[in-house]
Amino acid sequence: MAPAPKWYQDVTAYQWLVVLIASAGWIFDAFEGQLFNIQRNQMLADILHVAPDHPEVRRWGDIFLGVFLVGGSFGGIFFGWLGDRWGRKPTMALTILFYSVFSGLTYFATSLWHVGALRFFVAMGAGGEWAVAAALVAEAVPRHARAHMLGLFHSTSIIGTSIAAWVGLAFGADWRLTFLVGIVPSLLVLWVRARVEEPAAWHAAKAKAAAGLAAQLGSFRDLLLNPRWAKRAIFGLLLAAVGLGTFWAVTVAGQDLAKDFLLRHGVPMAEATQRAKFAYGNIQALGSGLGMLSFGPLAVRLGRRRTFVLYHVAALIVVPLTCFAPTSYGTLLALLPMYGFFTIGIHAGYAVYFPELFPNHLRSTGTGFCFNGGRLLASTMLVFSGWLKALPGMELRTAISLMSLLFLFGLVFICFLPETKGQPLPE
CATH class of the missing domain: 1.20.1250.20 (MFS general substrate transporter like domains)
Incomplete structure (x- = not known):
């Protein structure tokens, strides 16, 4: 009896590219989320004009963590819906712009409401990117490789956490420059727009909906x-x-x-x-x-x-x-x-x-x-x-x-x- 084929056999170069691009978006998704955890004490201390170990720093840090959770929930549901209505490709590009641009704008934050609003919008993009990217990968790869490639896609978040830690070490207490680096993932949008094709499954669903079927x-x-x-x-x-x-x-x-x-x-x-x-x-x-x-x-x-x-x-x-x-x-x-x-x-x-x-x-x-x-x-x-x-x-x-x-x-x-x-x- 011939051995069973490996899961990665018959996976095309384009299908690997889709996983790579989706994973890059998810890596930077995790990266943007962790930047705040790494620099929040110094950032909030500077804005509140207190020491980094002041109780108010921890209190506001927990509040903004809650803001991030709510923003991620709202963004994930909204952009997930938009990914079906508008398409996987443009929605994923928009979510990446959301989390990277609003993270970069944190460079200019001077008050607590600035931080809260920006963290909410960063979270919206972060929550939305995962939902759309997961749907894109599921539809683009072969059935026999789907579980392996979706698991691989999600696992890459560890890389984003590590990158954030290294960026935090590189800039030390300079939280403004740390967040400014957060705008770099926006360049990924060019790659998404140039190389990703809308899945055939989405086009089929759009055609059926238009025909009333x-x-x-x-x-x-x-x-x-x-x-x-x-x-x-x-x-x-x-x-x-x-x-x-x-x-x-x-x-x-x-x-x-x-x-x-x-x-x-x-x-x-x-x-x-x-x-x-x-x-x-x-x-x-x-x-x-x-x-x-x-x-x-x-x-x-x-x-x-x-x-x-x-x-x-x-x-x-x-x-x-x-x-x-x-x-x-x-x-x-x-x-x-x-x-x-x-x-x-x-x-x-x-x-x-x-x-x-x-x-x-x-x-x-x-x-x-x-x-x-x-x-x-x-x-x-x-x-x-x-x-x-x-x-x-x-x-x-x-x-x-x-x-x-x-x-x-x-x-x-x-x-x-x-x-x-x-x-x-x-x-």
């Missing part, structure tokens, strides 16, 4: 009132809310978890802070990247639903294990890659799965609705997690373990969604 492109009425699509949209949103909620409550807390462990074992604050940054930014991040890269191949072998179940169950086990099992810093470092692998690796599943749930005329709208509606719902977990961790007598590791119980809900929500392995995209 199908619902209107990007119809929220069809998405939310058609029982077939509405069920997928609602449970897809809830599934995403689990992963995005645990991202803020559990995954990002890996750095604080490492710091708390070191402090409890007598390590001085300054040393504990630096070692915790290393643990989170290098060790846990490595596992996170591998987790995202692995989702696509596992989804091909096991199916989409079983792979989601695997990641959710594993996270339920690994998170409390990482919180309570380590007796040495070395043991903690050994567990953190698995912690990142399952808690953030699950996010690549949304890029693989959501475009497969919806027909051509709703693909970008449905994908954006699931991911960014989930982001908006998950923002409540950010508030609840902060409240839980601040309770008198509450240990950080206990609070993180309790928040990991959210993965149980993911196991419930996936039961109401279909298996799409090996199936053509809905028309």
